Amino acid sequence: MAVDDLTKLFKHELRDLLYAEKTFLKGLKMMAKETSNPAIKQRIADHANETEGHIDTLGRAFEAAGLKTKATKCDAALGLKEEHDSFKEEEDPTPEMLEAFNLGSGLRVEHYEIAGYRSAIVLAKALGFAESAALLQQNLAQEEAMAKFLEAQAPGALDALSAASEEGAPIESSVEPEVASRSRAKSPAGRASTRASARA
Numbered sequence: 001m002a003v004d005d006l007t008k009l010f011k012h013e014l015r016d017l018l019y020a021e022k023t024f025l026k027g028l029k030m031m032a033k034e035t036s037n038p039a040i041k042q043r044i045a046d047h048a049n050e051t052e053g054h055i056d057t058l059g060r061a062f063e064a065a066g067l068k069t070k071a072t073k074c075d076a077a078l079g080l081k082e083e084h085d086s087f088k089e090e091e092d093p094t095p096e097m098l099e100a101f102n103l104g105s106g107l108r109v110e111h112y113e114i115a116g117y118r119s120a121i122v123l124a125k126a127l128g129f130a131e132s133a134a135l136l137q138q139n140l141a142q143e144e145a146m147a148k149f150l151e152a153q154a155p156g157a158l159d160a161l162s163a164a165s166e167e168g169a170p171i172e173s174s175v176e177p178e179v180a181s182r183s184r185a186k187s188p189a190g191r192a193s194t195r196a197s198a199r200a
Ligand SMILES: [Fe+2]
Pocket: 021, 050, 051, 054, 113, 139, 143
């Protein structure tokens, strides 16, 4: 690929990342408000601060490559935000459901950023923009750490969601079907009736 085309592609990646970072900054602030667990809330607020830093660092990565700092509309970033908003509108989630959803939603965002930074770093190195590559690497490390954090929170959020669901459910429907299905599974007759009810 000609150097001009590589530079054009690099510029596009940086502009896309800048727009994505600005979009996700608003999203993180909203996510912090929607989170009740104090440790998770704090980590999200910290990542919002880191994101402000990412915007500055991106500006320096543009400059180090002799490019003008500019954002261009990133449809994927807008789509990820839209996904969050339409989940709230369409599913009318409980706070626990929304918190569990937000961990997955946040993880998608971090992985989008990770892919963007990794691609931009490869291009920066190919073009000989070592300083830009090093700056982008700083942002990438923080995105990777945030992705790891969010992933580690999923089991706790799911526990909170099932505990809240059990509290809200009537006693018969939360206990009996499980006991009944366990006893059916133990006996051949039970397995037959399970198959019969599965066919029904
Ligand atoms: Fe970021």
